[in-house]
Amino acid sequence: SQQGEEDPQALSIQEGENATMNCSYKTSINNLQWYRQNSGRGLVHLILIRSNEREKHSGRLRVTLDTSKKSSSLLITASRAADTASYFCATATDSWGKLQFGAGTQVVVTP
Amino acid sequence: GAVVSQHPSRVICKSGTSVKIECRSLDFQATTMFWYRQFPKQSLMLMATSNEGSKATYEQGVEKDKFLINHASLTLSTLTVTSAHPEDSSFYICSARLKTSNQPQHFGDGTRLSIL
Numbered sequence: 001s002q003q004g005e006e007d008p009q010a011l012s013i014q015e016g017e018n019a020t021m022n023c024s025y026k027t028s029i030n031n032l033q034w035y036r037q038n039s040g041r042g043l044v045h046l047i048l049i050r051s052n053e054r055e056k057h058s059g060r061l062r063v064t065l066d067t068s069k070k071s072s073s074l075l076i077t078a079s080r081a082a083d084t085a086s087y088f089c090a091t092a093t094d095s096w097g098k099l100q101f102g103a104g105t106q107v108v109v110t111p
Numbered sequence: 112g113a114v115v116s117q118h119p120s121r122v123i124c125k126s127g128t129s130v131k132i133e134c135r136s137l138d139f140q141a142t143t144m145f146w147y148r149q150f151p152k153q154s155l156m157l158m159a160t161s162n163e164g165s166k167a168t169y170e171q172g173v174e175k176d177k178f179l180i181n182h183a184s185l186t187l188s189t190l191t192v193t194s195a196h197p198e199d200s201s202f203y204i205c206s207a208r209l210k211t212s213n214q215p216q217h218f219g220d221g222t223r224l225s226i227l
Binding site for chain 2: 030031033035040041042043044045048050088092096097098099100101102103104106
């Protein structure tokens with residue numbers, strides 16, 4: 001079953017704008033991960049944030065984690081057409097590292 | 112680093128055929144691999160966790176006799192869809208994880224399975 005819920009389901013922006021998507025989950029986690037999926041391809045890992053971390057940056061990406069609210073956000077700054085993809089959050093809750101994925105946010109960046 | 116190769120990328124076959132999908136970690140040893148199924152415009156659904164040298168752990172509702180998983184080495188896991196039917200048509204994706212905890216999963220490029 002899916003633990004994470006994401007919003008919005010879809011996001012359409014222009015190049016140069018920022019894109020923000022949110023993820024909520026239900027149970028305690030070890031870490032939360034964000035992935036990107038281009039159409040018909042596998043997933044690419046973006047950022048992993050541990051349960052004791054609050055914010056993490058990687059290039060134009062910024063992830064926050066609020067464990068009290070059981071929520072996370074992914075911000076993509078200065079978006080590019082190449083950022084067009086589906087973005088998924090996933091929570092790891094056990095020692096095996098099994099992931100439960102959210103429903104995903106489909107982002108379209110137009111030139 | 113941490114490249115996962117999945118093969119084949121696309122399979123089209125007749126109903127009743129068994130199909131084998133391979134997942135290889137190319138530059139690291141993966142004691143644990145995962146198999147997912149994804150329907151169009153939906154999220155990934157975990158099917159099973161594949162552990163090297165032991166039986167796979169299947170998620171609730173996934174038929175282990177239908178989806179046979181073998182993880183014979185630290186770099187290879189296979190998923191065999193036995194006697195496939197049109198309802199098995201889907202996008203199957205594997206991933207592998209390094210042994211240490213708090214590490215991301217590394218995904219293959221997926222296999223598009225179409226059963227006629």
